[in-house]
Amino acid sequence: MKVAWAGSRETLELSDRMAKLVANDPVFEKFTRPMLGRKELFKNTLRKAAHGWKLIVDLRLTEEEAKWLRLYIDEPAYTDLHWGMFIPAIEGQGTEEQKKKWLPLAQKMKIIGCYAQTELGHGSNVQGLETTATFDPQADEFVIHSPTLTSSKWWPGGLGKASTHALVYARLIVGGEFHGVHGFIVQLRSLEDHSPLPGITVGDIGLKFGNGAYNTMDNGVLRFDHVRIPRNQMLMRVSQVTKEGKYMQSDVPRQLIYGTMVYVRQTIVVDASKALSRAVCIATRYSAVRRQFGSRNGGPETQVIDYKTQQSRLFPLLASAYAFRFVGEWLKWLYMDVKQRLEANDFSTLPEAHACTAGLKSLTTTATADGIEECRKLCGGHGYLVSSGLPELFAVYIPACTYEGDNVVLLLQVARFIVKTVSELGYKQPVGTTAYMGRVATLMQNNCAVRTAEDWLNPGAIVEAFEARAARMAVACGRQLAKFENPEEGFAELASDLVEASVAHCQLIVVSKFIEKLQQDIPGKGVKQSLEILCYVYALFLLHKHQGDFLAVGYLTPKQALLANDQLRTLYSKVRPNAIALVDSFNYTDHYLGSILGRYDGNVYPKLYEAAWEDPLNDSDVADGFHQYVQPILKQKLHSAKL
């Protein structure tokens, strides 16, 4: 099962080696992190990142090994956006000449970059960004300026204190004419003494959600006062500005400028499976350790993992972790396929790539954020301790529902794609993830044929149910939209229904990819059977949770919905014997989990008790301040009997 989760034996071996390298290095200790003040915390992160970089250089780690090393260091740092966005943006939007100049500097960390797109006043609405880049033909330069307070760059990770350069997204103005938002490489700080360059105001935006957590990252604020950069620092793969001041839009879609966001959104789907699997590993192991009630004749109390309510909350999350892992594997393939096509100027699948990356990023991050919180609750009171690993995991994870695109805004992008597909059904055969809409007539006519709970253990029945739900919801939206004279007005009015139809479409993709995964060769005795059970748990859990959709579109009867729930209960009993093996398959070290509740050895209570005394508050029997502020209250002579 470990190989199935890792993807291959080679990846399992490589990731295991990196996990152990980090776990055995005291520099990467994590438990004290929540106790540190902001400046100490940030300095500690710089120290860890420097040590990580030294390991990469000294051990000559490959790009893949370095990626796993940074994952297992498990600390948001400026390097995330340097490697995760600044470099990919230059790779995707730079000319060959620009790549030749800037990539070696960035890859050798001679410069540190960030991705400065979001502003104080705009994040979702990229076309609304206010920072300007005005071409000066006399000087052959762009003048980068922050004309308003709201144009201040705000949020970019690594911007506040670490980055020397930024990829700045700004309104391109040539000869007084606006030509859309483009990316510009701007140096922010001296490479000598790291002080901000003239015209640059830069700093950190302040504390974020939760102690420790994401406060290891210097999300920054940045303003420009007429900063000049050479013309060749505008990324010019998509569009160019000539020395003479002529704007040239090459024949590639302007949306390629958004390409880095598409790339990161697809990485975020696999990130979701990793984050959710960590929380599920902790909650599953602890649910096996924790006993509460149920003792008979003085015997042991019942393991909480054996309660049906615990299983009905925990096992769908376990199934979701595997579902997101496999759909993330497919999405990576889709992204690489689109990237190759783009290199051949084939833009035919760009809309599908945008819709899939946007929709699956939204779906998986929402489910993962909710899932980590559910895992905290599954661990009862101890789940609320920082030493459970869950509060920090939650605090670091939840911005994923916002960064790289607010999840609702992204679902609205999927909705545009779906509505367009439905509107073209009469004359254009849908392909790819919307191919099922080509069978809309059948999907609108045929209702569910399930007669017994067993009938739900049929991939065909599952896929047809999810296809029918998604198709019927999309067609219903299309019909509603047709009633509006102004399509944009209709879209705005029906936005919530459209978002629900987008969720249905995306859940169909996840379920279908899970089923497709099971049609591949999966090594290991009993592994495929265990994954089949999880696939049905995932699908039937969603069907149960969203049964209102399936009933409202008339595909399911209440009886068939009840049969699905009966089957779900049976499936939970089948997951139970393998639950620990399934989470052990994630192959996480105790260091990476950072959780006393999720310890591999299950030695929870002694370690919880031990950890309590390490808290600084227990440095003395009587806490500092007690005698000064409490003792007087205890000693005061109360004259009024009422008090």
Ligand SMILES: CCCCC/C=C\C/C=C\C/C=C\CCC(=O)SCCNC(=O)CCNC(=O)[C@H](O)C(C)(C)COP(=O)(O)OP(=O)(O)OC[C@H]1O[C@@H](n2cnc3c(N)ncnc32)[C@H](O)[C@@H]1OP(=O)(O)O
């Ligand atoms: C070890 C390595 C670690 C790696 C980890 C690193 C990072 C990951 C971890 C952490 C991340 C940390 C920080 C995150 C960084 C950020 O948050 S960066 C900023 C992210 N910001 C956004 O995502 C902004 C979201 N908004 C948008 O994308 C756009 O504004 C919009 C909502 C899509 C609207 O676009 P707009 O052009 O204004 O209008 P419209 O909706 O009309 O679209 C026009 C047509 O263009 C199509 N389209 C839109 N986007 C794309 C795209 N990305 N690709 C392809 N096509 C796109 C759209 O579908 C429309 O097409 P039509 O056919 O005309 O309908």
Ligand SMILES: Cc1cc2nc3c(=O)[nH]c(=O)nc-3n(C[C@H](O)[C@H](O)[C@H](O)COP(=O)(O)OP(=O)(O)OC[C@H]3O[C@@H](n4cnc5c(N)ncnc54)[C@H](O)[C@@H]3O)c2cc1C
């Ligand atoms: C931890 C973190 C790290 C980040 N790192 C970076 C970075 O490195 N670089 C960078 O450039 N940015 C970064 N960001 C910014 C991030 O990309 C934006 O916050 C994100 O794109 C959301 O945009 P917003 O903040 O403008 O949200 P808004 O769009 O203002 O969202 C507010 C509300 O309005 C709703 N809304 C907005 N538009 C619509 C609409 N058309 N229809 C319906 N509802 C709508 C949203 O759904 C949401 O509920 C980061 C953010 C965070 C939290």
